[in-house]
Amino acid sequence: MPTYKKITYAEAINQGMHQAMELSEDVIVMGQLIDYKPGVFGTTVGLIEKFGKKRVRDFPVAESLMTSAGIGAAVAGQRVILVHIRIDFMMYSLDAVVNWLSLWRFKSNNESNVPLVIRAIVGRGWGQGPQHSKSFHSWFAHLPGIRVAMPATAFDAKGLLLESIFGEDPSIIIEHRALFNLKDQVPKEAYRVRYGKAVIRKEGKDVTMVAIGCSVIDALKAAKNLENEGISVEVIDPRTLTPLDRDTISKSVLKTKRLVVVDPGWHSFGASSEIITSISEKNIHKMKANPIRITLPDSHTPMSVSLEKKYYIKQENIVLAVKKLINHKE
Amino acid sequence: MKLINHENILKIGKYKKISLANINKKLAIKLYTFMLKLRLCEEAIEKEYHPADEMRCPVHFCSGEEAVPASLNSILKSGDYLFSHHRSHGYYLAKKAPMTKLFAELYGKKTGANSGLAGSQDISYAKNNFFSGAILAGAASIALGTAISFEMKRKNNKVVVTGFGEAATDQGIFWESLNYASLKKLPIIFVCENNNYSTFSPQSKRVGGASIAERAKLFGVKSKSIFGNDVCLVYRELHKAILNARKGKGPFLLETFTYRYSGHVGPLSDEFVGYRSKKEISFWKKNCPIVLFEEILLKKKYLVKNDIKNIKTKINHEINESFSYAKKSDFPIINSLEDLNLNKETPVADKILKDMENVNFDSDQKVILPKGY
Numbered sequence: 001m002p003t004y005k006k007i008t009y010a011e012a013i014n015q016g017m018h019q020a021m022e023l024s025e026d027v028i029v030m031g032q033l034i035d036y037k038p039g040v041f042g043t044t045v046g047l048i049e050k051f052g053k054k055r056v057r058d059f060p061v062a063e064s065l066m067t068s069a070g071i072g073a074a075v076a077g078q079r080v081i082l083v084h085i086r087i088d089f090m091m092y093s094l095d096a097v098v099n100w101l102s103l104w105r106f107k108s109n110n111e112s113n114v115p116l117v118i119r120a121i122v123g124r125g126w127g128q129g130p131q132h133s134k135s136f137h138s139w140f141a142h143l144p145g146i147r148v149a150m151p152a153t154a155f156d157a158k159g160l161l162l163e164s165i166f167g168e169d170p171s172i173i174i175e176h177r178a179l180f181n182l183k184d185q186v187p188k189e190a191y192r193v194r195y196g197k198a199v200i201r202k203e204g205k206d207v208t209m210v211a212i213g214c215s216v217i218d219a220l221k222a223a224k225n226l227e228n229e230g231i232s233v234e235v236i237d238p239r240t241l242t243p244l245d246r247d248t249i250s251k252s253v254l255k256t257k258r259l260v261v262v263d264p265g266w267h268s269f270g271a272s273s274e275i276i277t278s279i280s281e282k283n284i285h286k287m288k289a290n291p292i293r294i295t296l297p298d299s300h301t302p303m304s305v306s307l308e309k310k311y312y313i314k315q316e317n318i319v320l321a322v323k324k325l326i327n328h329k330e
Numbered sequence: 331m332k333l334i335n336h337e338n339i340l341k342i343g344k345y346k347k348i349s350l351a352n353i354n355k356k357l358a359i360k361l362y363t364f365m366l367k368l369r370l371c372e373e374a375i376e377k378e379y380h381p382a383d384e385m386r387c388p389v390h391f392c393s394g395e396e397a398v399p400a401s402l403n404s405i406l407k408s409g410d411y412l413f414s415h416h417r418s419h420g421y422y423l424a425k426k427a428p429m430t431k432l433f434a435e436l437y438g439k440k441t442g443a444n445s446g447l448a449g450s451q452d453i454s455y456a457k458n459n460f461f462s463g464a465i466l467a468g469a470a471s472i473a474l475g476t477a478i479s480f481e482m483k484r485k486n487n488k489v490v491v492t493g494f495g496e497a498a499t500d501q502g503i504f505w506e507s508l509n510y511a512s513l514k515k516l517p518i519i520f521v522c523e524n525n526n527y528s529t530f531s532p533q534s535k536r537v538g539g540a541s542i543a544e545r546a547k548l549f550g551v552k553s554k555s556i557f558g559n560d561v562c563l564v565y566r567e568l569h570k571a572i573l574n575a576r577k578g579k580g581p582f583l584l585e586t587f588t589y590r591y592s593g594h595v596g597p598l599s600d601e602f603v604g605y606r607s608k609k610e611i612s613f614w615k616k617n618c619p620i621v622l623f624e625e626i627l628l629k630k631k632y633l634v635k636n637d638i639k640n641i642k643t644k645i646n647h648e649i650n651e652s653f654s655y656a657k658k659s660d661f662p663i664i665n666s667l668e669d670l671n672l673n674k675e676t677p678v679a680d681k682i683l684k685d686m687e688n689v690n691f692d693s694d695q696k697v698i699l700p701k702g703y
Contacts, residue, residue, distance in 0.1 A: 002686055023682055028482070041700075054482050060513075065471050065506035072475020072490075075461070076411065078482070080475075095503070099465045100472060103452075106670050109445040112456035113673065125700035145671040153691045166679040169672050177700050185689040192683035199688060220693035243672070 012154035031083030067093035102145035129303030152216035154184035159193030176214035196243030204234035222318035376597035387449035416451035427455035433656035477516035497528035512550035515580035558586025589614035
């Protein structure tokens with residue numbers, strides 16, 4: 001029997017990192033400040049003491065090199081975890097990600113592959129303003145050759161991390177700091193959460209709500225409120241954007257006939273657009289209302305607490321949007 | 331050593347310092363044969379490229395730049411890794427990847443090194459640890475990562491070599507790589523083929539300050555600038571640097587001054603642009619790496635004219651075979667391109683990870699945003 005323990009999202013990642021490094025000597029970690037006490041919000045704590053500085057490499061502030069170096073190490077047989085304490089800094093490595101990492105397997109005709117994991121942390125906290133608050137999941141999901149994960153719970157954070165490390169393709173895991181203190185039941189064992197397999201977090205019959213990453217908990221809270229008002233919402237957490245489990249979403253939409261997507265990214269050209277499009281392409285004539293997306297505006301994040309409140313997606317927005325959708329006359 | 335740059339190198343006139351020190355006859359013939367093979371190979375592709383138009387990919391020819399690949403061909407072991415820039419054919423052959431599959435790749439055929447998916451500028455031959463790519467310093471920075479892996483498994487004594495043009499050093503990531511190689515004393519050799527031109531733009535227009543080799547020293551990486559068309563010199567320097575790297579003595583940067591005879595890309599001349607002088611071209615033709623080497627080999631009687639004829643015949647035969655192999659091969663048939671981008675198999679994860687049940691997540695808990703740091 002697996003032994004579950006209630007731990008935080010950050011602790012679950014830390015546990016996954018430790019286990020991966022114990023399971024295989026090929027696993028190495030690179031990132032800035034990963035070997036200091038705070039351990040990147042607790043996620044890399046204890047690694048340096050246990051695995052030493054050759055496997056736990058505090059890296060210079062050279063993010064572009066870090067990703068390239070990760071590719072080179074992975075090609076030579078390591079399983080590499082890169083930790084970006086702020087996803088914004090990772091943007092220095094766009095060349096490595098776009099021009100090398102994503103097409104490595106393809107251009108080698110499957111002869112060479114890159115088992116590399118990028119942990120990219122979205123630093124949303126108090127008033128981060130336009131920096132450290134961006135989430136680039138849609139950008140990365142657009143690229144062929146890369147898997148993108150958005151774990152919303154501690155269970156998924158650990159399972160997807162291990163699956164990424166011991167998989168054969170490059171993976172980008174987007175972690176929202178707002179999730180780091182959330183607790184969940186997490187098995188002690190080394191387990192996997194597979195890519196391309198969504199989970200139905202709450203069953204319902206009136207509306208299908210696909211919620212991504214840090215929006216999952218907001219969606220669940222909103223669904224509970226709506227339930228009290230007699231609206232039954234099915235909440236689906238896709239867990240990974242590429243591959244995307246369109247089947248699970250599609251099946252749900254065929255049942256509920258309505259679709260809402262909650263995406264903690266900018267409004268236009270995003271993951272929400274892709275989900276709505278790919279589901280509507282096949283099912284629009286069976287749907288009772290036009291699908292809607294609840295997203296951030298097409299704007300950078302304001303710092304001021306009053307503006308920030310307006311900017312982010314709140315439960316109330318979700319509740320209102322769903323009510324509007326339900327009351328929509330055909 | 332006196333400062334070398336592309337301006338003052340022209341003052342040499344004819345290079346006369348070539349010497350066979352530490353190069354025995356067997357090695358000399360191997361180096362010579364490789365250089366000649368590479369040259370004839372490039373010339374044959376250039377000739378066949380138009381008007382047949384059957385090789386439909388950008389090709390960056392490397393005629394004139396044979397000395398580095400020839401040396402690496404004789405020094406590197408199969409377990410060593412080689413990462414090259416887009417002018418890749420010499421490096422590909424240096425790592426003993428088959429010529430037939432190079433040609434088939436250019437023709438976009440199924441039997442190509444990458445089944446026609448990569449083409450000339452991104453060709454790889456993973457079996458022999460050879461990789462290339464067209465975004466200049468990118469390959470150098472990836473090579474650095476392989477050196478990290480080798481540093482962890484020191485007992486293997488493997489080295490990584492990355493070949494690049496001088497324009498790659500215009501990019502910041504190149505210096506990030508040099509810094510880290512120095513910091514960790516990694517087993518990596520940086521070989522710069524300084525042919526002066528980034529497409530049409532000469533180095534003097536793009537770079538202020540010290541030469542590449544001098545700057546490398548400031549990063550803590552030992553380095554040297556040499557006349558790159560003297561294959562004996564190139565071989566000796568690379569041999570020493572690679573041996574030292576194998577012993578754990580850290581990285582080295584070799585800057586070899588050389589020249590490409592062909593246009594930047596494709597078989598057609600780009601002289602109409604007017605970016606290089608006749609005087610310059612004639613200097614470099616006079617100091618062709620193959621001509622310089624051939625002269626001393628004949629003089630020292632390592633070879634006689636008839637040997638050269640025989641070597642050429644053999645090479646031409648291999649080239650003809652490679653053309654007919656490429657032309658006869660089928661085009662690839664791929665039903666699902668998507669499957670080439672992501673693998674569905676996860677053999678390692680299947681072995682060590684269990685599928686487990688997801689217990690219901692408590693969504694009633696409060697989300698507490700972190701404070702502002």
